[in-house]
Amino acid sequence: MPWCDDCDRFWxxxxxxxxxxxxxxxxxxxxxxxxxxxxxxxxxxAATVDEEDxxxxxxxxxxxxxxxxxxxxVWRFWEGLVWLAGLLS
Numbered sequence: 001m002p003w004c005d006d007c008d009r010f011w012x013x014x015x016x017x018x019x020x021x022x023x024x025x026x027x028x029x030x031x032x033x034x035x036x037x038x039x040x041x042x043x044x045x046a047a048t049v050d051e052e053d054x055x056x057x058x059x060x061x062x063x064x065x066x067x068x069x070x071x072x073x074v075w076r077f078w079e080g081l082v083w084l085a086g087l088l089s
Contacts, residue, residue, distance in 0.1 A: 002016065002020075002029035003029070004022040004024070004025065004027060004029055005027075006022070006024075006025045006027050007022055007024045007025055011023070011029060016029060
């Protein structure tokens with residue numbers, strides 16, 4: 001997010017002017033918007049344009065937690081059935 005030193009705040013790229021300048025003071029904040037192109041990714045292996053359009057994927061640890069929750073709930077259900085069978089007999 002672009003930072004304006006004169007206004008002392010961050011600006012969302014959607015709220016900036018089309019030329020990449022600050023809507024309050026007019027200072028140019030985003031040189032890539034002025035040039036009419038997107039900035040290149042700074043990190044190796046950063047998301048490409050196609051990956052940015054795709055919906056975000058769930059992280060591996062969230063999937064692990066879901067699997068652990070399912071295993072736990074099946075175990076508790078089984079214990080409940082055993083407990084119920086002990087009460088009925």
